[in-house]
Amino acid sequence: MFKKMPGEEPHRIVSTTPDTAVVFRPAVVRTPAIVTLVIFGSRAVASLIRSVWRHPVAVLVAAVPCVLSVLYGWRVALLLVLPVLAGLVSWAMVDRSSFARWMGWRLLAWWRLVWVYRRHWQPVMVISGLGKHVHGRDYLPKLGKVSCTSWADLVTVRMLNGQAVKDWADRTDNLARGFGASSCRVSVLKGGRLRLTFPRCDPLAVPLPAVPIPETPTVGPIEVGKQEDGRPWLLKVHGTHVLVAGATGAGKGSIIWSTIRGLLPAVRAGLVAIWALDPKLMELSFGRALFGARYAADPADCADLLDDAVKVMQARAARFAGHQRSHTPTVDDPFVLVLVDEVAFLTAYQSDKELRRRISAALATLTTQGRAVGVGVMAALQDPRKEVMNIRNLFPDKIALRLDESEQVDMVLGDGARDRGALADQISPRPELGAGVGYVRLETSPDPIRVRATYVSDDDIRDMVGDFAGEVA
């Protein structure tokens, strides 16, 4: 039986009988040096080809000056390279984004691969427990491609056979510390490969001003903020229901107001009607004039308004039955968005049992039957526990802002969301850093996305009221 053993291992192998009278030494067949050299040589060539394939720009930048100086001497090489360098600097100054896309991020990715990930890969894998060092041999997950975006490094890895995604998700803290990043997120690619996302900076660290009101009426998706990768965060409200969960001061109001702001032109055009329930009498009362008669703060009025919404929904369902299966907003049948601030005031904390029953039943009816006929619910709440909000699973889209406890993250976003990097319990309680910051999970992907809502200030709301009050159907 042959066994491959590197280094000094073969010398240590001895087998003895129990009384050590007979000692067996297995025969050791030494690999000829030439074979070893050929193996190492072919590995070096393969690694060179891989580097050229994955990092052509970086290899070109490093290799061309070296080749020129070998062929023509360093003076000629310098003369030839300097104008190119000047050209690159001017390109970077004139059009930063195209330079970053074609050169900057590629060079940075190569540098980060060599200097950060490859250099620290072996110790970080072994110490974090994702790799093993057994009898002088390393069993390490394979480091794949590294690419850089404006805010993060994206690292592809091939897991060891027998490893599970959870093994990696449980060690995101180790990975982040090991590679000098503030956090690490794990997402699954196919074929046993994972993508690790290591943020280099936080584009959401500063509050975002309210986006301009759209010029043309739209029922969404509405731009309500920014995603971590710098792209706009577009929130779908028509054809779904949205639950916003966050501790007090987490910035739930900014999501509600950003949504209202984006819908106002459609409200003016008669394509959308916003119905507001404001049991805390704080958040929505500020722009009360925007909602006309469709505003309620007293729990009994809230129950009546919800019952009216159910009637609208049922009347539509009866009319649509057999004719259409989905809703297109029109002036006759506008999209009705029922906004509920602190829904637990109306359900869990409501002392009047009959009111509580009516409100819970109406909310459950709207969230189970409303989306196909153009009635949507957007509800905000502080405490996402089932005892407080037993219909939270009827909301297809959920947003987790800052939460008090780590267990609440999975309650809002679904199982495994926190393991995959939705650290909503670690969002800063300082409003300038953390208010409006949260995680969303789209129906199409299990990976949570970090986002920040724009801040619609009191002045913005006053302007909105000034421009749009009285235009409500």
Ligand SMILES: Nc1ncnc2c1ncn2[C@@H]1O[C@H](COP(=O)(O)OP(=O)(O)OP(=O)(O)O)[C@@H](O)[C@H]1O
């Ligand atoms: N998107 C945001 N960006 C920056 N700051 C924000 C943002 N949203 C809110 N804030 C700040 O955080 C404070 C609290 O926000 P807000 O009242 O919306 O939180 P909330 O989650 O609705 O809290 P509560 O449940 O107590 O009403 C605001 O006064 C504001 O100063």
